[in-house]
Amino acid sequence: MSAADIGGLQTFPAELQDRAAWLEPFEWYAEMRERAPVRYDPDRRTWDVFRYDHVKEILANDDGRFSTSPRNIDGFEEPPEDEGFLLDTMLLQDPPRHDELRSVVDDAFEPRAIRELEPRIRTLTSELLDEALAGADGELDLVDAIAYPLPVIVIADLLGIPREDRDRFKRWSDTIVRGADSGVDPESFVEEQRQAGQEMAMYFLQQLEDRRQNPKDDLLTTIATAEGEGGKLSHREALGMCMLLLIAGNITTTHLITNAVRCFDAHDGDLFDSLADGARELTSAIEEVLRYRAPVQAMTRVPLEDVEIGGETLEAGDGVVVWLGSANRDERQFANADSFVPGRSPNSHLGFGHGRHYCLGAPLARLEANVVLDELTDRISAVEVADADLTPVRSSFIYGVESLPIRFENSASW
Template identity: 45%
Template sequence: MDFLSDDMRRDPYPFYAQAREHFPVLHEPGADLWLLFDYDSVKRALNDHEAFSNIVETSSGQTPDWLVFSDPPRHSKLRAIVMRAFTPKSIASLEPRVRELSHELLAPALERGELDLVADFAAPLPVMVIAEMIGIPIADRRRFLAWSDVIMLLSYTLSGGDAAARAVEQHARVKEEMRLYLRELAAERRKAPKDDLLTRLVEAEVDGERLTEDELLGFFQLLLSAGTETTTNLISNAILSFLEHPEQLARLRAEPGLLPSAIEEVLRYRTPVQLAFRKTKRDVELNGQQVPEGKLVLPLLGSANRDATKFRDAESFDITRDPNPHIAFGHGIHFCLGASLSRLEGRVALTHLLETLKDFRRTSDAPWVPRKALHVLGPASLPLRFEPVRRAAAGA
């Protein structure tokens, strides 16, 4: 099987179903890595920190020095810092601004009756939100988006070869651009603090010490990638799912209160981030297979979320699904710290799209092209045509 082919990345689920039935724990000898397909194995790899480490290496070297690739106790200290910006109160306070940005992005498309859902809306919205949270000037948004694209290409280190070498080289160059940019911005915050995440990071201390420049840069890169890509794919995958299941869309339009449940089902059915990275700390037995110590392990979240032993009618898209114990945002101490923000952005964006776009459909029947990052599920582009909903003027 070519795991990197466009066909596989558009729809890996038939293969996942075969794997769960016949080889739920699979050794891939070429890259010497282990793939986990069933729900229980995936959840254990995410949660068992005695057996699995987040400090991993690929054929192209060690992963970036980010929070997500760290273990306790360092992980606990660093996560506590950034969690100060992701409290329920602070996330809820963002809703009016997310709504404003959504309207700002969608307004030009309403005149045309068409848009590229990804380029015009789903990709820039979360980038604009996270940029404002950090404290990035509006004028630098385009650069911010370009950096995010380069960071996501680090997933090619899994494949090895020329693609991996290019991704590492490109990231090294962009990393220095980001370092210089962040150094200047951090210096400004030390002189004149603001009510933003960058100020909180600059002023934060771990065991009485301020964060180093490398730790600041690690936070910056993580927020730039993880803080945007999941939401982009959540929005795009929701619209794809509604297009493929018009009866579910009709039910949602009739019962808008089902939107939170629909979002959870999109996260399960078309999981935005398909896999995680772990390394075995010791020999581990999973499904009768012995995974040796020191091996790269890929828990496949997308496969786990279609496991029929955990989900009734697992291959069906059901916006009323309850219970829905999906693990699209991970599990345990590395549970995605931006999950509540992603859900908020998804709810605001989809509410706006469904209220504003009537009879939306794809402009072409050609298969959509997957996004560049290998570990995510979603389209790189999704051109749509629609009938804009015309609202009566106030007092008419």
């Protein structure tokens, strides 16, 4: 039930079906940029676009040639009424409806509003790390300790839902964005995703009804009061908004944090320790993570008319996957593109997309990653990834690992 899968667009090509290939897809990206920068995959009935300039052109969409809505894909089948709520979110809507939906929650994610959250995020980070490091004995799983719980708690607080439900949030989110393994029974896989989506929808249905009766100072109340006759949101749009914010509000940040530590670990020299010396250096390094190992590797678009890209004609109604992860490694755009350069400047990566659909939660993800990594570099040193046999998250567009065991030493001040 990912953005792609809802629309019947199978994002995962055969070349990335193997888990090892999805853990390190970058050689395949490079091959495609050279050999077939815009190619049609008949097995998926989908176009793949790999070069930076082509990807950015499609995402810019200033002239309305491309849609984000899978309803425009030839052969699209509308899901049942009680499924597919993400179809009615800003993620999969075109202007002007996209802008109207985004305006409901835009204020809460403005940079100024996000900056005001920093003290609270730092306190939460400190509490989680205190608990994790107390019994760590020089080794812990970064995902379990901080990269997963912090973003879930933060988005739960913003929405106004109990943070103790976070295990349910994680199960629902992971199931909805997961891609199917080749060995998985397709019917069972679809049923599992459908069940997770319905459980999440029922949960938010109850929460929205409560806010209509008992309004509070939270995003659920904002959404609930925007729903209904004369409001900005339909019933499905209100549910979809809640689900999107919960999923996108935790998964992207989780993988930005873990991908950062992977990058720091693999970099020449003791980069992790050196980043403790300056906020500017850490901020720049995070931007390079967003280029080098972006948490979102792919997005989907649909041409509304025949469009020529890279010498190929994409016909109206075709499915198109733009590979952000490949664009961010394009040597035509970035010098030493396959090297992690923590001080890279300028760095015009597409890690959060581009154009009207640029990620709403980008300021929050950046802040959370910055606070977590700042606290980590203060508290621990000599950090290294403890397990080379990492397992990638099985998603058709999210890029990260299921767990990240690290070894470390406690800093002298702690």
